Amino acid sequence: MKKFIPSQIFIEKDALKYKLTHEIIEKFKNNNIPIFEENFKKTFKKLNEQQFFAISKKTLILSVNKNKKLETCKPSADYQFSLVSGCPGICEYCYLQTKHACSPYIKVYVNIDEILDNIQKYIDNNRPKITTFELSSISDPISVEHITGSVKKTIEFFSTQTYGKLRLVTKFTNIDSLLNINHNNNTKIRFSINTDYIINTFEHNTSSLEERIESAYKILSSGYNTGFIIAPIIVYEGWKKDYENLFSYMKRKLEEFKNKEISFELIQFRFTLKSKDIILKRFPKTKLNLNENERLKKWGPYGYYKYVYQKEISNELKKYFYEKIKKYFPNSKIEYFT
Numbered sequence: 001m002k003k004f005i006p007s008q009i010f011i012e013k014d015a016l017k018y019k020l021t022h023e024i025i026e027k028f029k030n031n032n033i034p035i036f037e038e039n040f041k042k043t044f045k046k047l048n049e050q051q052f053f054a055i056s057k058k059t060l061i062l063s064v065n066k067n068k069k070l071e072t073c074k075p076s077a078d079y080q081f082s083l084v085s086g087c088p089g090i091c092e093y094c095y096l097q098t099k100h101a102c103s104p105y106i107k108v109y110v111n112i113d114e115i116l117d118n119i120q121k122y123i124d125n126n127r128p129k130i131t132t133f134e135l136s137s138i139s140d141p142i143s144v145e146h147i148t149g150s151v152k153k154t155i156e157f158f159s160t161q162t163y164g165k166l167r168l169v170t171k172f173t174n175i176d177s178l179l180n181i182n183h184n185n186n187t188k189i190r191f192s193i194n195t196d197y198i199i200n201t202f203e204h205n206t207s208s209l210e211e212r213i214e215s216a217y218k219i220l221s222s223g224y225n226t227g228f229i230i231a232p233i234i235v236y237e238g239w240k241k242d243y244e245n246l247f248s249y250m251k252r253k254l255e256e257f258k259n260k261e262i263s264f265e266l267i268q269f270r271f272t273l274k275s276k277d278i279i280l281k282r283f284p285k286t287k288l289n290l291n292e293n294e295r296l297k298k299w300g301p302y303g304y305y306k307y308v309y310q311k312e313i314s315n316e317l318k319k320y321f322y323e324k325i326k327k328y329f330p331n332s333k334i335e336y337f338t
């Protein structure tokens with residue numbers, strides 16, 4: 001797929017002090033992309049939900065991340081931090097619809113050195129234990145890596161750490177700049193994958209399955225630790241056949257790495273009433289099954305009830321995925337099924 005190019009850039013006042021802001025302006029100065037030193041939300045406050053969402057997904061905001069207190073990130077890592085929030089992808093089920101409903105734009109944090117200084121403090125305070133960090137909890141940072149170069153810088157920072165490890169996940173393929181750098185095995189790059197039906201129906205503006213697997217091949221060839229997140233696992237007519245085709249395709253493409261331990265993280269589809277409401281406003285014709293009466297109601301960690309598959313379906317999914325992964329990737333490790 002084509003690399004994301006914003007249709008407009010907004011710069012917050014504080015961001016003007018940072019080098020990355022000026023590097024990004026320089027990159028786009030000949031592209032006729034309007035650049036504003038204004039507040040994006042105020043500028044477009046009169047738009048309705050759908051119009052605001054559509055324009056946000058094409059807008060890049062340069063900002064400063066002042067958050068020094070990191071949130072925990074179980075089961076993926078000890079903490080999460082962000083170089084970016086939001087993403088140009090338009091996945092109908094994206095959990096950011098709940099968490100960042102009012103801010104669907106792509107915000108790039110330009111104070112990368114300060115962000116990494118803060119990470120260093122967390123690592124040092126926890127020595128001699130190893131501290132792990134997730135980079136993709138509120139964004140897909142690879143989606144704009146061709147604009148920021150921040151993931152590369154962060155991987156190089158972690159390559160010098162004895163007690164810090166980095167994890168990130170993506171549905172995009174802007175990974176070429178990460179291939180020939182020293183990562184020192186301290187970064188794990190996972191790919192979020194799914195069946196062609198799910199990608200084509202729900203994951204608009206993201207890379208295709210073929211492109212993601214091709215990127216996984218390159219990342220494995222560069223010696224990174226790699227894994228796959230299958231999320232959301234969705235039950236639909238023909239799901240078993242489609243997921244089996246997915247595993248068989250991956251096995252063929254990644255045969256060369258069959259002795260390497262590849263990890264899998266498995267997350268079933270879930271929704272909250274808040275996300276349902278937002279999804280139906282933004283995607284009125286969605287094919288996602290959002291009927292809470294067919295689901296099990298469970299208390300979620302973010303203070304909302306979530307609706308998950310009924311126990312029998314969930315058990316069937318778990319059994320199916322464990323069997324297929326063992327069959328196609330016998331040396332792999334399933335980190336969790338949730």
Ligand code: SF4
Nearest residue numbers: 087089090091094140
């Ligand atoms: S790529 Fe990830 S972060 Fe971006 S919209 Fe899709 S699920 Fe959300």
